[in-house]
Amino acid sequence: MSVPILKQGDYLIASIQSALTDSEVLKLRDDLADRVGNFRSRGIVIDVTAVDVIDSFVARSLQTIASTAKLRGAETVLVGIQPDVAVAMVQFELSLDPLLTALDLEEGIAALRRSTGGVDEDGR
Amino acid sequence: MEHAAESVPHVRLPEVDSRLLRELVEYLRQRRTELRQEWVRRITDAQLLGVMTPEEIFLEVTAVYDNYVDALETGSVETLQDYARDLSERIIRRGVETHEVLGIVLLLRDVLARSLFVHYQHDPDVLNRILDAYEPAANRIAVTVGVSFVEERERVIREQQAAIRELSTPVLQVRERLVILPIIGVLDSQRARQLTEQLLMTIQANRAKVVVIDITGVASIDMTVANHLVQTVKASRLMGASAIITGLSSEIAQTLVDLGVDLSMMKTVGDLQGGLEEAERLLGYKVIQAGDE
Amino acid sequence: MADERRVPIVSDDDMVTARAEGRALAAHLGFSRTDATLVATAISEIARNIVVHAHDGEIVLTPVYGDSRYGLVVVARDRGPGIPDVEAAMQDGYGSSNGLGLGLPGARRLMDELHVESEVGRGTTVTMKKWRDRDELERLRERRSDSR
Structure with missing residues:
Protein backbone atom coordinates (compact mmCIF):
# COMPACT_ATOMS: atom_id res chain seq x y z
CA MET A 1 0.00 0.00 0.00
CA SER A 2 1.49 3.33 -0.97
CA VAL A 3 1.44 6.34 1.30
CA PRO A 4 -0.79 9.24 0.21
CA ILE A 5 1.04 12.55 0.00
CA LEU A 6 -1.06 15.70 0.28
CA LYS A 7 0.08 19.13 -0.73
CA GLN A 8 -0.99 21.88 1.59
CA GLY A 9 0.36 25.29 0.67
CA ASP A 10 4.14 25.22 0.95
CA TYR A 11 4.10 21.89 2.76
CA LEU A 12 3.75 18.21 1.89
CA ILE A 13 1.96 15.91 4.30
CA ALA A 14 2.59 12.16 4.15
CA SER A 15 0.35 10.17 6.40
CA ILE A 16 1.41 6.57 6.85
CA GLN A 17 -1.73 4.49 7.33
CA SER A 18 -0.37 1.09 8.38
CA ALA A 19 2.74 -1.03 8.84
CA LEU A 20 4.99 -0.57 5.81
CA THR A 21 7.26 -3.02 4.04
CA ASP A 22 10.79 -1.92 3.22
CA SER A 23 9.90 -1.42 -0.43
CA GLU A 24 6.95 0.79 0.53
CA VAL A 25 9.30 2.85 2.71
CA LEU A 26 11.67 3.27 -0.24
CA LYS A 27 8.78 4.28 -2.48
CA LEU A 28 7.73 6.91 0.03
CA ARG A 29 11.31 8.21 0.10
CA ASP A 30 11.43 8.52 -3.69
CA ASP A 31 7.91 9.98 -3.98
CA LEU A 32 8.72 12.66 -1.44
CA ALA A 33 11.99 13.53 -3.16
CA ASP A 34 10.11 13.96 -6.46
CA ARG A 35 7.35 16.10 -5.00
CA VAL A 36 9.60 18.38 -3.01
CA GLY A 37 11.32 19.21 -6.30
CA ASN A 38 8.12 19.53 -8.32
CA PHE A 39 6.24 21.66 -5.85
CA ARG A 40 9.25 23.57 -4.44
CA SER A 41 7.88 22.69 -1.03
CA ARG A 42 9.40 24.29 2.05
CA GLY A 43 8.50 21.55 4.48
CA ILE A 44 7.43 17.94 4.84
CA VAL A 45 5.35 16.45 7.66
CA ILE A 46 5.47 12.67 7.95
CA ASP A 47 2.77 11.30 10.23
CA VAL A 48 3.74 7.97 11.82
CA THR A 49 0.82 7.73 14.29
CA ALA A 50 -0.18 4.37 12.78
CA VAL A 51 3.37 2.99 12.62
CA ASP A 52 4.05 0.38 15.31
CA VAL A 53 7.71 -0.36 14.50
CA ILE A 54 10.45 2.09 13.59
CA ASP A 55 13.59 0.05 13.08
CA SER A 56 17.03 0.99 11.74
CA PHE A 57 15.94 0.76 8.12
CA VAL A 58 12.91 3.00 8.59
CA ALA A 59 14.91 5.47 10.67
CA ARG A 60 17.66 5.63 8.07
CA SER A 61 15.15 6.07 5.25
CA LEU A 62 13.52 8.93 7.14
CA GLN A 63 16.93 10.52 7.66
CA THR A 64 17.61 10.24 3.95
CA ILE A 65 14.28 11.90 3.17
CA ALA A 66 15.13 14.76 5.53
CA SER A 67 18.70 15.21 4.27
CA THR A 68 17.59 15.17 0.64
CA ALA A 69 14.79 17.62 1.37
CA LYS A 70 17.19 19.87 3.23
CA LEU A 71 19.44 20.11 0.19
CA ARG A 72 16.40 21.45 -1.64
CA GLY A 73 15.58 23.92 1.11
CA ALA A 74 12.84 21.97 2.90
CA GLU A 75 12.64 20.89 6.55
CA THR A 76 11.13 17.55 7.55
CA VAL A 77 9.13 16.97 10.70
CA LEU A 78 8.19 13.54 12.01
CA VAL A 79 4.94 13.55 13.99
CA GLY A 80 2.88 11.01 15.91
CA ILE A 81 5.63 8.75 17.31
CA GLN A 82 3.80 6.55 19.85
CA PRO A 83 5.13 6.22 23.43
CA ASP A 84 6.16 2.56 23.00
CA VAL A 85 7.83 3.28 19.67
CA ALA A 86 9.73 6.20 21.24
CA VAL A 87 11.05 3.90 23.98
CA ALA A 88 12.12 1.29 21.43
CA MET A 89 13.91 3.88 19.28
CA VAL A 90 15.80 5.26 22.26
CA GLN A 91 16.76 1.83 23.54
CA PHE A 92 17.89 0.85 20.04
CA GLU A 93 19.93 4.09 19.98
CA LEU A 94 18.48 5.15 16.64
CA SER A 95 19.19 8.69 15.54
CA LEU A 96 16.78 10.79 13.53
CA ASP A 97 19.06 13.72 12.87
CA PRO A 98 18.34 16.05 10.95
CA LEU A 99 14.61 15.40 11.34
CA LEU A 100 12.52 17.55 13.63
CA THR A 101 9.95 15.79 15.80
CA ALA A 102 6.60 17.03 17.08
CA LEU A 103 3.63 15.54 18.85
CA ASP A 104 1.06 15.62 16.07
CA LEU A 105 0.18 17.12 12.70
CA GLU A 106 -0.83 20.47 14.17
CA GLU A 107 2.39 20.77 16.16
CA GLY A 108 4.39 19.58 13.17
CA ILE A 109 3.05 22.32 10.94
CA ALA A 110 3.64 24.89 13.70
CA ALA A 111 7.24 23.66 14.00
CA LEU A 112 7.73 24.02 10.24
CA ARG A 113 6.32 27.55 10.30
CA ARG A 114 8.81 28.52 12.99
CA SER A 115 11.84 26.85 11.44
CA THR A 116 11.13 28.07 7.91
CA GLY A 117 10.75 31.62 9.13
CA GLY A 118 6.98 31.73 8.86
CA VAL A 119 4.67 32.94 11.58
CA ASP A 120 2.32 30.87 13.74
CA GLU A 121 -1.36 31.70 13.66
CA ASP A 122 -1.01 32.94 17.22
CA GLY A 123 1.70 35.34 16.14
CA ARG A 124 4.70 33.80 17.87
CA MET B 1 -20.68 7.19 49.81
CA ILE B 164 -0.86 4.47 46.40
CA ARG B 165 -0.82 3.35 42.78
CA GLU B 166 -1.53 6.88 41.70
CA LEU B 167 1.10 8.31 44.01
CA SER B 168 3.80 5.99 42.73
CA THR B 169 3.48 7.45 39.22
CA PRO B 170 2.60 11.04 39.93
CA VAL B 171 2.67 12.89 36.64
CA LEU B 172 1.10 16.27 37.31
CA GLN B 173 -0.15 18.78 34.82
CA VAL B 174 0.84 22.22 36.09
CA ARG B 175 -0.60 24.28 33.31
CA GLU B 176 -1.42 23.78 29.69
CA ARG B 177 1.35 21.91 27.85
CA LEU B 178 3.51 21.61 30.97
CA VAL B 179 3.75 18.50 33.17
CA ILE B 180 5.89 17.74 36.20
CA LEU B 181 7.19 14.31 37.15
CA PRO B 182 8.40 14.47 40.76
CA ILE B 183 10.37 11.33 41.53
CA ILE B 184 10.51 10.40 45.20
CA GLY B 185 12.23 7.51 46.90
CA VAL B 186 14.16 4.60 45.52
CA LEU B 187 14.48 4.57 41.79
CA ASP B 188 15.18 1.09 40.47
CA SER B 189 15.27 -0.01 36.89
CA GLN B 190 11.71 -1.32 36.81
CA ARG B 191 10.23 1.76 38.42
CA ALA B 192 12.23 4.01 36.12
CA ARG B 193 10.71 2.18 33.15
CA GLN B 194 7.21 2.54 34.56
CA LEU B 195 7.73 6.23 35.14
CA THR B 196 9.00 6.68 31.59
CA GLU B 197 5.99 4.95 30.12
CA GLN B 198 3.62 6.93 32.32
CA LEU B 199 5.33 10.18 31.39
CA LEU B 200 5.18 9.47 27.65
CA MET B 201 1.49 8.59 27.85
CA THR B 202 0.85 11.82 29.73
CA ILE B 203 2.77 13.81 27.13
CA GLN B 204 0.49 12.33 24.50
CA ALA B 205 -2.75 12.71 26.47
CA ASN B 206 -2.04 16.30 27.65
CA ARG B 207 -0.20 17.38 24.51
CA ALA B 208 2.63 18.48 26.77
CA LYS B 209 5.51 20.40 25.22
CA VAL B 210 7.69 20.68 28.30
CA VAL B 211 8.22 18.15 31.08
CA VAL B 212 10.02 18.95 34.30
CA ILE B 213 11.51 15.87 35.96
CA ASP B 214 12.25 16.73 39.58
CA ILE B 215 14.63 14.34 41.34
CA THR B 216 15.00 16.30 44.59
CA GLY B 217 13.49 13.31 46.39
CA VAL B 218 15.88 10.75 44.95
CA ALA B 219 18.59 9.77 47.39
CA SER B 220 21.02 8.01 45.09
CA ILE B 221 21.38 6.97 41.53
CA ASP B 222 23.35 4.29 39.72
CA MET B 223 24.48 3.84 36.14
CA THR B 224 21.38 1.92 35.05
CA VAL B 225 18.99 4.46 36.49
CA ALA B 226 21.04 7.36 35.13
CA ASN B 227 20.82 5.84 31.67
CA HIS B 228 17.07 5.43 32.10
CA LEU B 229 16.86 9.11 32.87
CA VAL B 230 18.80 9.98 29.73
CA GLN B 231 16.54 7.66 27.70
CA THR B 232 13.43 9.24 29.19
CA VAL B 233 14.62 12.67 28.09
CA LYS B 234 15.38 11.40 24.58
CA ALA B 235 12.04 9.58 24.25
CA SER B 236 10.17 12.70 25.42
CA ARG B 237 11.95 14.66 22.77
CA LEU B 238 10.89 12.16 20.08
CA MET B 239 7.34 12.91 21.13
CA GLY B 240 7.93 16.61 20.73
CA ALA B 241 8.45 17.51 24.40
CA SER B 242 11.53 19.09 25.93
CA ALA B 243 12.62 17.77 29.30
CA ILE B 244 14.19 19.72 32.14
CA ILE B 245 15.80 17.90 35.07
CA THR B 246 15.65 19.70 38.41
CA GLY B 247 16.79 18.95 41.94
CA LEU B 248 20.06 17.29 41.02
CA SER B 249 21.91 17.13 44.35
CA SER B 250 25.65 17.71 44.29
CA GLU B 251 26.21 14.06 45.30
CA ILE B 252 24.13 12.78 42.41
CA ALA B 253 25.73 15.26 40.01
CA GLN B 254 29.15 14.01 41.15
CA THR B 255 28.03 10.38 40.69
CA LEU B 256 26.80 11.08 37.18
CA VAL B 257 30.10 12.70 36.27
CA ASP B 258 32.06 9.81 37.81
CA LEU B 259 29.92 7.29 35.93
CA GLY B 260 30.56 9.13 32.70
CA VAL B 261 26.87 9.50 31.91
CA ASP B 262 26.36 11.61 28.82
CA LEU B 263 24.49 14.62 30.15
CA SER B 264 25.19 16.84 27.17
CA MET B 265 21.65 16.59 25.85
CA MET B 266 20.00 17.05 29.25
CA LYS B 267 18.85 20.44 30.34
CA THR B 268 19.33 20.70 34.09
CA VAL B 269 18.20 23.47 36.42
CA GLY B 270 19.06 23.68 40.12
CA ASP B 271 15.66 23.63 41.73
CA LEU B 272 12.04 23.02 40.80
CA GLN B 273 11.19 26.73 40.87
CA GLY B 274 13.97 27.51 38.41
CA GLY B 275 12.89 24.54 36.30
CA LEU B 276 9.35 25.85 36.08
CA GLU B 277 10.60 29.29 35.07
CA GLU B 278 12.73 27.73 32.36
CA ALA B 279 9.72 25.68 31.25
CA GLU B 280 7.60 28.81 30.91
CA ARG B 281 10.32 30.42 28.88
CA LEU B 282 10.47 27.38 26.59
CA LEU B 283 6.70 27.41 26.18
CA GLY B 284 6.96 30.92 24.79
CA TYR B 285 8.72 29.75 21.67
CA LYS B 286 10.55 26.64 20.67
CA VAL B 287 11.76 24.32 17.93
CA ILE B 288 12.62 20.77 18.80
CA GLN B 289 15.53 19.33 16.95
CA ALA B 290 15.63 15.54 16.95
CA GLY B 291 19.00 14.30 18.17
CA ASP B 292 19.96 17.87 18.98
CA GLU B 293 23.07 17.23 20.97
CA MET C 1 -1.56 -21.89 25.61
CA ALA C 2 0.10 -20.80 22.40
CA ASP C 3 2.70 -23.04 20.83
CA GLU C 4 5.57 -22.11 18.60
CA ARG C 5 4.93 -20.18 15.41
CA ARG C 6 6.99 -20.51 12.25
CA VAL C 7 7.16 -17.67 9.78
CA PRO C 8 9.01 -18.33 6.49
CA ILE C 9 11.06 -15.28 5.51
CA VAL C 10 11.49 -14.84 1.80
CA SER C 11 10.35 -11.32 0.92
CA ASP C 12 9.93 -8.11 2.85
CA ASP C 13 6.18 -8.79 3.19
CA ASP C 14 7.15 -11.67 5.47
CA MET C 15 8.93 -9.26 7.82
CA VAL C 16 5.63 -7.53 8.50
CA THR C 17 4.04 -10.91 9.29
CA ALA C 18 6.92 -11.89 11.59
CA ARG C 19 6.66 -8.59 13.50
CA ALA C 20 2.91 -9.02 13.94
CA GLU C 21 3.33 -12.61 15.14
CA GLY C 22 6.01 -11.53 17.62
CA ARG C 23 3.79 -8.77 18.94
CA ALA C 24 0.82 -11.12 19.29
CA LEU C 25 2.84 -13.73 21.19
CA ALA C 26 4.31 -11.06 23.48
CA ALA C 27 0.81 -9.79 24.26
CA HIS C 28 -0.35 -13.36 24.89
CA LEU C 29 2.49 -13.82 27.40
CA GLY C 30 1.44 -10.65 29.23
CA PHE C 31 4.31 -8.42 28.11
CA SER C 32 3.57 -4.69 28.23
CA ARG C 33 2.81 -2.85 25.03
CA THR C 34 6.27 -1.29 25.15
CA ASP C 35 7.99 -4.66 25.56
CA ALA C 36 5.93 -6.07 22.69
CA THR C 37 7.18 -3.18 20.54
CA LEU C 38 10.79 -3.86 21.55
CA VAL C 39 10.36 -7.52 20.51
CA ALA C 40 8.67 -6.61 17.20
CA THR C 41 11.45 -4.14 16.40
CA ALA C 42 14.20 -6.68 17.13
CA ILE C 43 12.40 -9.27 14.96
CA SER C 44 12.22 -6.70 12.17
CA GLU C 45 16.00 -6.29 12.24
CA ILE C 46 16.94 -9.96 12.13
CA ALA C 47 14.23 -10.72 9.57
CA ARG C 48 15.74 -8.06 7.34
CA ASN C 49 19.17 -9.67 7.66
CA ILE C 50 17.62 -12.85 6.24
CA VAL C 51 15.87 -11.06 3.37
CA VAL C 52 18.92 -9.02 2.38
CA HIS C 53 21.75 -11.50 2.89
CA ALA C 54 20.26 -14.98 2.67
CA HIS C 55 17.06 -14.39 0.65
CA ASP C 56 15.46 -17.38 2.33
CA GLY C 57 15.03 -18.49 5.91
CA GLU C 58 12.57 -18.68 8.76
CA ILE C 59 11.75 -17.17 12.10
CA VAL C 60 10.46 -19.40 14.87
CA LEU C 61 8.72 -17.88 17.89
CA THR C 62 8.42 -19.98 21.02
CA PRO C 63 6.83 -19.16 24.37
CA VAL C 64 8.53 -20.27 27.59
CA TYR C 65 6.31 -20.69 30.64
CA GLY C 66 8.34 -20.66 33.84
CA ASP C 67 6.95 -20.42 37.35
CA SER C 68 8.68 -17.16 38.17
CA ARG C 69 8.93 -15.73 34.68
CA TYR C 70 7.63 -16.03 31.12
CA GLY C 71 9.87 -15.81 28.11
CA LEU C 72 9.64 -15.29 24.40
CA VAL C 73 12.31 -16.98 22.29
CA VAL C 74 12.94 -15.86 18.73
CA VAL C 75 15.12 -18.04 16.50
CA ALA C 76 16.04 -16.75 13.05
CA ARG C 77 17.62 -19.34 10.73
CA ASP C 78 18.99 -19.04 7.23
CA ARG C 79 21.27 -20.93 4.86
CA GLY C 80 22.87 -17.77 3.57
CA PRO C 81 26.53 -16.80 3.21
CA GLY C 82 27.14 -16.61 6.97
CA ILE C 83 28.93 -13.93 8.94
CA PRO C 84 32.75 -14.18 8.79
CA ASP C 85 33.34 -12.29 12.04
CA VAL C 86 30.42 -12.52 14.46
CA GLU C 87 32.30 -10.55 17.09
CA ALA C 88 32.69 -7.62 14.71
CA ALA C 89 29.08 -7.91 13.56
CA MET C 90 27.98 -7.25 17.11
CA GLN C 91 29.76 -3.89 17.13
CA ASP C 92 27.96 -0.73 16.15
CA GLY C 93 28.79 0.39 12.65
CA TYR C 94 29.68 -3.02 11.23
CA GLY C 95 28.88 -3.24 7.53
CA SER C 96 27.56 0.27 7.53
CA SER C 97 28.63 0.67 3.91
CA ASN C 98 25.56 -1.30 2.88
CA GLY C 99 23.54 0.37 5.56
CA LEU C 100 22.94 -2.68 7.73
CA GLY C 101 25.34 -1.95 10.53
CA LEU C 102 22.82 -1.29 13.27
CA GLY C 103 20.82 -4.48 13.06
CA LEU C 104 22.42 -6.96 15.47
CA PRO C 105 23.77 -4.59 18.15
CA GLY C 106 20.45 -2.72 18.10
CA ALA C 107 18.44 -5.93 18.46
CA ARG C 108 20.67 -6.96 21.35
CA ARG C 109 19.86 -3.71 23.17
CA LEU C 110 16.14 -4.35 22.72
CA MET C 111 16.20 -7.95 23.96
CA ASP C 112 17.50 -9.53 27.18
CA GLU C 113 19.64 -12.11 25.42
CA LEU C 114 21.01 -12.42 21.90
CA HIS C 115 23.26 -15.13 20.58
CA VAL C 116 24.63 -15.60 17.06
CA GLU C 117 25.95 -18.81 15.52
CA SER C 118 27.26 -18.53 12.01
CA GLU C 119 29.34 -20.53 9.62
CA VAL C 120 30.60 -19.04 6.38
CA GLY C 121 28.90 -20.69 3.42
CA ARG C 122 26.45 -22.59 5.67
CA GLY C 123 24.24 -19.99 7.21
CA THR C 124 23.39 -18.07 10.37
CA THR C 125 21.18 -18.70 13.40
CA VAL C 126 20.28 -15.82 15.68
CA THR C 127 18.60 -16.67 19.00
CA MET C 128 17.05 -13.85 21.03
CA LYS C 129 15.11 -13.95 24.30
CA LYS C 130 12.95 -11.54 26.20
CA TRP C 131 11.85 -12.25 29.78
CA ARG C 132 9.04 -11.00 31.93
CA ASP C 133 9.00 -11.49 35.70
CA ARG C 134 5.69 -12.72 37.01
CA ASP C 135 4.39 -11.34 40.27
CA GLU C 136 3.18 -13.29 43.27
CA LEU C 137 -0.48 -12.48 42.67
CA GLU C 138 -0.34 -13.77 39.12
CA ARG C 139 1.16 -17.07 40.23
CA LEU C 140 -1.40 -17.47 43.02
CA ARG C 141 -4.26 -16.93 40.61
CA GLU C 142 -2.83 -19.49 38.24
CA ARG C 143 -2.44 -22.08 40.99
CA ARG C 144 -6.02 -21.48 42.01
CA SER C 145 -7.33 -21.94 38.48
CA ASP C 146 -5.12 -25.02 37.94
CA SER C 147 -6.46 -26.74 41.02
CA ARG C 148 -10.12 -26.26 40.29
Missing part, protein backbone atom coordinates in the same frame (compact mmCIF):
# COMPACT_ATOMS: atom_id res chain seq x y z
CA GLU B 2 -21.11 3.97 47.91
CA HIS B 3 -21.95 0.84 49.82
CA ALA B 4 -21.91 -2.70 48.53
CA ALA B 5 -25.43 -3.05 49.88
CA GLU B 6 -26.27 -6.15 47.89
CA SER B 7 -23.47 -8.19 49.40
CA VAL B 8 -25.07 -8.43 52.85
CA PRO B 9 -28.39 -10.21 52.58
CA HIS B 10 -31.26 -8.27 54.04
CA VAL B 11 -32.04 -10.78 56.68
CA ARG B 12 -35.42 -10.91 58.34
CA LEU B 13 -35.02 -12.01 61.90
CA PRO B 14 -36.82 -15.26 62.73
CA GLU B 15 -40.50 -15.07 63.63
CA VAL B 16 -41.04 -15.24 67.36
CA ASP B 17 -43.97 -15.20 69.71
CA SER B 18 -45.09 -11.57 69.41
CA ARG B 19 -46.14 -11.27 73.04
CA LEU B 20 -42.78 -12.53 74.26
CA LEU B 21 -40.95 -10.26 71.85
CA ARG B 22 -42.85 -7.21 73.05
CA GLU B 23 -41.99 -8.20 76.59
CA LEU B 24 -38.30 -8.62 75.71
CA VAL B 25 -38.11 -5.27 73.92
CA GLU B 26 -39.99 -3.56 76.74
CA TYR B 27 -37.59 -5.02 79.27
CA LEU B 28 -34.48 -3.91 77.32
CA ARG B 29 -35.87 -0.39 76.96
CA GLN B 30 -36.61 -0.14 80.69
CA ARG B 31 -33.12 -1.28 81.58
CA ARG B 32 -31.50 0.87 78.88
CA THR B 33 -29.41 3.05 81.21
CA GLU B 34 -28.15 0.25 83.38
CA LEU B 35 -27.41 -2.17 80.53
CA ARG B 36 -25.62 0.46 78.49
CA GLN B 37 -23.39 1.25 81.44
CA GLU B 38 -22.70 -2.40 82.03
CA TRP B 39 -21.77 -2.80 78.35
CA VAL B 40 -19.40 0.18 78.42
CA ARG B 41 -17.80 -1.20 81.58
CA ARG B 42 -17.22 -4.56 79.93
CA ILE B 43 -15.79 -2.86 76.84
CA THR B 44 -13.37 -0.86 78.97
CA ASP B 45 -12.39 -3.92 81.05
CA ALA B 46 -11.65 -5.84 77.88
CA GLN B 47 -9.49 -2.88 76.76
CA LEU B 48 -11.37 -2.57 73.50
CA LEU B 49 -11.66 0.71 71.57
CA GLY B 50 -8.54 2.12 73.22
CA VAL B 51 -8.29 4.84 70.59
CA MET B 52 -11.66 6.34 71.60
CA THR B 53 -12.53 8.50 74.61
CA PRO B 54 -15.07 7.19 77.18
CA GLU B 55 -17.56 9.87 76.02
CA GLU B 56 -17.23 8.76 72.42
CA ILE B 57 -17.65 5.13 73.39
CA PHE B 58 -20.78 5.96 75.41
CA LEU B 59 -22.34 7.89 72.51
CA GLU B 60 -21.70 5.12 69.99
CA VAL B 61 -22.82 2.47 72.46
CA THR B 62 -26.10 4.27 73.03
CA ALA B 63 -26.79 4.47 69.32
CA VAL B 64 -25.88 0.83 68.75
CA TYR B 65 -27.97 -0.24 71.75
CA ASP B 66 -31.06 1.58 70.48
CA ASN B 67 -30.59 0.29 66.95
CA TYR B 68 -30.08 -3.17 68.37
CA VAL B 69 -33.33 -3.10 70.31
CA ASP B 70 -35.17 -1.66 67.28
CA ALA B 71 -33.81 -4.52 65.17
CA LEU B 72 -35.16 -7.01 67.71
CA GLU B 73 -38.52 -5.29 67.68
CA THR B 74 -39.01 -4.84 63.92
CA GLY B 75 -37.13 -7.95 62.84
CA SER B 76 -35.25 -5.86 60.27
CA VAL B 77 -31.49 -5.28 60.50
CA GLU B 78 -31.34 -2.68 57.72
CA THR B 79 -31.18 0.39 59.91
CA LEU B 80 -28.63 -1.26 62.17
CA GLN B 81 -26.63 -2.31 59.11
CA ASP B 82 -26.53 1.27 57.79
CA TYR B 83 -25.49 2.53 61.18
CA ALA B 84 -22.80 -0.16 61.47
CA ARG B 85 -21.32 0.86 58.11
CA ASP B 86 -21.35 4.49 59.01
CA LEU B 87 -19.75 3.74 62.37
CA SER B 88 -17.19 1.48 60.73
CA GLU B 89 -16.17 4.17 58.29
CA ARG B 90 -15.55 6.56 61.18
CA ILE B 91 -13.60 4.17 63.38
CA ILE B 92 -11.56 2.37 60.69
CA ARG B 93 -9.70 5.62 59.94
CA ARG B 94 -8.80 5.79 63.63
CA GLY B 95 -7.29 2.33 63.60
CA VAL B 96 -10.01 0.24 65.24
CA GLU B 97 -9.43 -3.42 64.43
CA THR B 98 -11.83 -6.16 63.35
CA HIS B 99 -11.40 -8.16 66.57
CA GLU B 100 -12.46 -5.11 68.61
CA VAL B 101 -15.69 -4.69 66.70
CA LEU B 102 -16.56 -8.36 66.96
CA GLY B 103 -15.60 -8.31 70.66
CA ILE B 104 -17.93 -5.38 71.35
CA VAL B 105 -20.93 -6.93 69.63
CA LEU B 106 -20.40 -10.25 71.40
CA LEU B 107 -20.09 -8.41 74.71
CA LEU B 108 -23.46 -6.75 74.16
CA ARG B 109 -24.98 -10.14 73.41
CA ASP B 110 -23.50 -11.47 76.66
CA VAL B 111 -24.56 -8.48 78.75
CA LEU B 112 -28.14 -8.72 77.54
CA ALA B 113 -28.31 -12.52 77.86
CA ARG B 114 -26.97 -12.40 81.40
CA SER B 115 -29.47 -9.75 82.36
CA LEU B 116 -32.33 -11.78 80.86
CA PHE B 117 -31.13 -14.80 82.76
CA VAL B 118 -31.15 -12.95 86.07
CA HIS B 119 -34.53 -11.38 85.39
CA TYR B 120 -36.34 -14.59 84.39
CA GLN B 121 -34.52 -17.09 86.60
CA HIS B 122 -37.61 -17.62 88.76
CA ASP B 123 -39.51 -18.92 85.71
CA PRO B 124 -37.30 -21.34 83.72
CA ASP B 125 -39.99 -21.97 81.12
CA VAL B 126 -40.35 -18.32 80.17
CA LEU B 127 -36.58 -17.88 80.34
CA ASN B 128 -36.13 -20.72 77.86
CA ARG B 129 -38.60 -19.26 75.42
CA ILE B 130 -37.17 -15.77 75.78
CA LEU B 131 -33.66 -17.08 75.11
CA ASP B 132 -34.95 -19.09 72.11
CA ALA B 133 -36.27 -15.85 70.68
CA TYR B 134 -33.26 -13.80 71.65
CA GLU B 135 -30.28 -15.97 70.66
CA PRO B 136 -30.79 -16.35 66.90
CA ALA B 137 -31.70 -12.68 66.61
CA ALA B 138 -28.65 -11.64 68.59
CA ASN B 139 -26.38 -13.84 66.50
CA ARG B 140 -27.83 -12.44 63.31
CA ILE B 141 -27.21 -8.92 64.55
CA ALA B 142 -23.63 -9.74 65.55
CA VAL B 143 -22.95 -11.18 62.09
CA THR B 144 -24.48 -8.13 60.41
CA VAL B 145 -22.31 -5.70 62.34
CA GLY B 146 -19.17 -7.78 61.86
CA VAL B 147 -19.69 -8.20 58.12
CA SER B 148 -20.50 -4.50 57.69
CA PHE B 149 -17.25 -3.62 59.40
CA VAL B 150 -15.14 -6.02 57.33
CA GLU B 151 -16.71 -4.84 54.09
CA GLU B 152 -16.13 -1.24 54.99
CA ARG B 153 -12.55 -2.06 55.84
CA GLU B 154 -12.00 -3.76 52.50
CA ARG B 155 -13.45 -0.77 50.72
CA VAL B 156 -11.09 1.58 52.57
CA ILE B 157 -8.13 -0.68 51.71
CA ARG B 158 -9.09 -0.72 48.04
CA GLU B 159 -9.32 3.06 48.09
CA GLN B 160 -5.91 3.35 49.69
CA GLN B 161 -4.37 0.92 47.21
CA ALA B 162 -5.68 3.01 44.33
CA ALA B 163 -4.26 6.13 45.96
